[in-house]
Every structure is written in structure tokens, then in C-alpha cells.
Amino acid sequence: MKHTPATNSELRKRRHARVRATIKGTAERPRLAVYRSNRFVSAQLIDDTAGKTVAASHGREFKGPQSVQATSVGAAIAKKAKTAGITTIVFDRGGYRYGGQVKALAEAARTGGLVF
Numbered sequence: 580m581k582h583t584p585a586t587n588s589e590l591r592k593r594r595h596a597r598v599r600a601t602i603k604g605t606a607e608r609p610r611l612a613v614y615r616s617n618r619f620v621s622a623q624l625i626d627d628t629a630g631k632t633v634a635a636s637h638g639r640e641f642k643g644p645q646s647v648q649a650t651s652v653g654a655a656i657a658k659k660a661k662t663a664g665i666t667t668i669v670f671d672r673g674g675y676r677y678g679g680q681v682k683a684l685a686e687a688a689r690t691g692g693l694v695f
Contacts, residue, residue, distance in 0.1 A: 620638045
């Protein structure tokens with residue numbers, strides 16, 4: 580039997596599953612889940628115990644290149660979290676490397692007042 584190499588998306592899904600095995604979001608400290616597509620970046624605050632999305636922001640709401648979108652999404656999600664009364668979160672980078680868009684989103688969320 581010949582081994583077929585996994586695609587990049589399959590490898591990312593494996594990494595994400597490995598991270599999700601240890602990270603759980605609660606009502607007091609929801610999970611900030613990041614997703615990147617070829618055109619956009621999005622983020623959600625998720626309460627895993629209730630299975631509900633507390634707040635969400637998507638790159639479609641903002642103009643500009645993806646790094647600018649990521650910064651805007653991070654600031655927007657921080658603002659929505661403050662409105663919902665959330666100050667601390669658990670960061671879930673979704674199996675992506677912590678750099679570029681993911682880092683820009685995280686730093687903007689921290690600047691917006693979220694602690695993680």
C-alpha cells in the first residue's frame with residue numbers, strides 16, 4: 580500500500596483538531612476562532628458550552644488588502660466583545676501559523692482591550 584501525502588488543507592485541519600482538543604470556550608471566556616480564506620479573514624467569539632456564537636466579524640465589511648482587513652476584523656471583534664461584556668478570551672488560530680493575517684488580527688484584538 581502506497582502512502583499518499585496529505586494536502587495543505589488536510590494538514591491544517593489536523594493541526595486545528597489537535598489544538599481544539601485542548602481549547603474550550605466558556606460564557607465567561609469564549610473562544611476567538613480565526614478563519615482565513617483566499618480573499619477574506621473572519622473571526623468569531625464562540626461559547627462552546629452553549630454552542631453559540633457570541634459575536635462575529637468578517638473581512639467583507641472592510642475594504643483593502645488582507646492584512647488591513649485582518650486588523651479591522653480584530654478591532655471590530657474586540658469592540659463587539661466589549662459591548663457583550665467580554666474582556667478575556669481563549670485564542671484559537673484555527674491551525675494557521677501565528678503570523679501575517681492571524682497575528683495582525685490578534686494584535687488588533689489585544690489593542691482593542693481583549694486579554695488572552
